[in-house]
Amino acid sequence: MKQTIIDPHIWESIFSSIHNAVIVVDQDGKILLINSSAKKLLQIENEHWEGKDIRDLIPTTQLPHVLESETSSIGVKMTIAGRQCLVNRTPLYRNGELIGAIGVLQDISQMEHYHSLFKQMETIIEFSTDGIYVVDQNGITIMVNSAYETITGFRREELIGKHMYDLVKKGYFDQSVSLLVLQQKKRISILQKIGGKKDVIVTGNPVFNEQGDIEMVVTSVRDISQLIQMKAELEKAKSFSKMNHHRYTFSVDGSNEQIVFRSSAMKQIFDKVQQIAPYPTTVLLTGPSGVGKEVIANLIHHLSPRKDKPFIKVNCGAIPEALLESELFGYEKGAFTGARQDGKIGLLELADKGTIMLDEIGEMPLSLQVKLLRVLQEKQVQRIGSHKTKKLDVRIIAATNRNLKELISQGKFREDLYYRLQVIEMYIPPLAERPEDIEPLLDHYFSFYCKLYRIDKHLSPKTKEILQRYHWPGNVRELKNLVENMVVSVPSQLIEPHDLPLHIYDQTAATFPLTLKERVEQFERRLIYEAIEKHSSLRKAAQQLGIDHSTLVKKLKKWKQAEKTPRRH
Structure with a gap:
């Protein structure tokens, strides 16, 4: 059999055209061959290194170790000439005798750069506030980020590897933008309902390869449930505005309170309160139980110059008759059996410079009505057991759910006191007489308690x-x-x-x-x-x-x- 002999120049051409850097040394570590890729990597393209020690070229080289141990090393990472390289080293034999070693260097700096970029992109996608959902060209889920899990409540383990058609069929989504993109081969945005209850807006973007075929569909997902709720609330607010809906917020005793209404009757009352609040005039609030007389009293005090002064509320029907007098007027020490040794200041005195609300005034005993009338007429108060009077500057707001005129005819309420209290009288109508206030009140209290x-x-x-x-x-x-x-x-x-x-x-x-x-x-x-x-x-x-x-x-x-x-x- 005739042996084919290849021209040495052909070997040299092959050696020089190899993409990876190749360096061959003899048994003493002297360079025998070095190809063009190696010269380029080591930046010695215009120099001649044949016959020089490899350590002069690469100080960290391990080729001398290969010559000594006659062992190979594969896939070792090391930095050469400032580049990250993957190095393979092996001893070189001829007729069983060691004649040198060969090193093959692969520049992986660019690969490391791309790998780093890939990791960075992966991190960016993972920490995106928008949900990211990726399917391949067949509609199979291949990637889901954390934001998507948070928005939808679905775990990625439930979705990855599953076909979008099957996920729609199982109720995960009402429709799939990924399938629409694969069909129509263009960017598509749709409103999607997740799990039958959460609204999201999804935008599917096709990713094409060089041949113009879709390689994958990347979908961004944004939760708009809160946006829809805000829109509904805005529409509701606009609706209320159109229907003459009024809301006024004020603070009494450190807590916020609101008066909410839509009816013209309550609008008139609100306007009247604003008109009379600055003046110290006595006010009588009438109307059925539960209509909000106390809220109106709070509003009067809040809008008055006395708003930073005491506001004391007394329920005349809840305090026994024997105690009501001492609570209102106070007493001196030793005024009666069981009285405190140091006496007691009455609620009327405590409300000096401020406002006192006498709720359920129709329940006040006649004997006390006389004393209250004197307070209103003389603008002074006298404690039980005392002969002294004290000047009093207090605004009185009385409230009742009873018909005081009927009580007058029955001899249960003093007519002169009624006219003293009724300087300004405001009737607060029941809800049955102002049904247009029911809806805004329902909305207000429903929102308040939900929050x-x-x-x-x-x-x-x-x-x-x-x-x-x-x-x-x-x-x-x-x-x-x-x-x-x-x-x-x-x-x-x-x-x-x-x-x-x-x-x-x-x-x-x-x-x-x-x-x-x-x-x-x-x-x-x-x-x-x-x-x-x-x-x-x-x-x-x-x-x-x-x-x-x-x-x-x-x-x-x-x-x-x-x-x-x-x-x-």
Whole structure:
């Protein structure tokens, strides 16, 4: 067999054209060969290094060690001429005799740079406040970042490796922007509902390769639930403004209080309070129990020049007659059996320069009415057991839910005191006479207690309609207490008519007659919404309820449509 002999020049050309740097040394460590890539790496392209010691060229070289130990080393990282290199070293033999060693150097600086960039990009994506969701050209999930997990409540382990079609089918999403992008081959933005309850805006961006084919779809996800809620609240605020809805916030005794109304009757009262508050005139507030007479009294004091002075409230019907006199007027030491040794200052004196509210004035005994009349006429007060009087500068606001004129005719209330108190009389009408105030009051107290207890709940349209038609015999106090009760005691997020107290639900049943089927459906809705609240996806909620996912979706769509359809009467 004839042996083919290759021209040495061809070997030299092959050696020089190798991409990696190659250096060959003899058994003494002297350089025999060095190719162009090595010269370029070592920046010695215009120098001749043949026959020189390799250590002069690369001080950290391990080729002498290879010659001594006759052992190879593969894939060793080291820095050569300021570049990060991957080095392979091996002894060189001829006819079984060691004649030298060869080193192959691969410059991996650029690779390390790209790897570093990749890690940085991975970190940036991971810590992005927007959710990032990536699928491949087949619609298979390949990457999900932490923000996406936080926004949706889904764990990446549930999603990675899954096809978008299957995830939609299982109820994770109502639709997939990734599939739309793969079909239409363009950037697409859609509104998406996650897990059947959270609204997000998603934008899918196709990533094309050099051939124009989609390699992957990168989707950014932003939670807009809060934005939608803010928009709804803004619309509600605009609606209230259009309907002459008024709200005034003020502070009494260090706590904020609000007067909320929409009716012209309450607007007139509010305007009158602003008019008379600066003057020390006596005011008589009348109206049924629970209409807010104390709130109006607070407002009068707040708008007066006395707002930084004492504001004392006395419930004349809650204090026994024997004690009421000593509470109001005070007493000197030893005035009566059981009196304190150092005496006691009365509430009227304590309110000097300020305001005193005498609530349930119609319950005050006649004997005390005479003494109160003297205070009003003479502007001075006299303690029990004392012969001295003290000048008094106090504004009196009296309030009652009784008809004082009837009490006068029955001999239970002094007519002269009535006219002294009735310098300014304001009648606060019950809610039944101002039904237009019910809705803003419901909204106000519902928002107040949801914020106070950090609970997110809503009234269904039908529930709100029932409450607006209810006659509210307990007035604003009853409404306020009922709202607090519903916020803390109803387990579901959506408050339905069947969650209302029976006396309200039954009273309005004639207005909204329900069949057995409707009652069963209401109970079913309550169970379903509770299940959705507890689980991160409709699929899991359906599993708990023991129904098919598609059945659950159909029911939700049906109810959502029903809420949008106005009820006819």
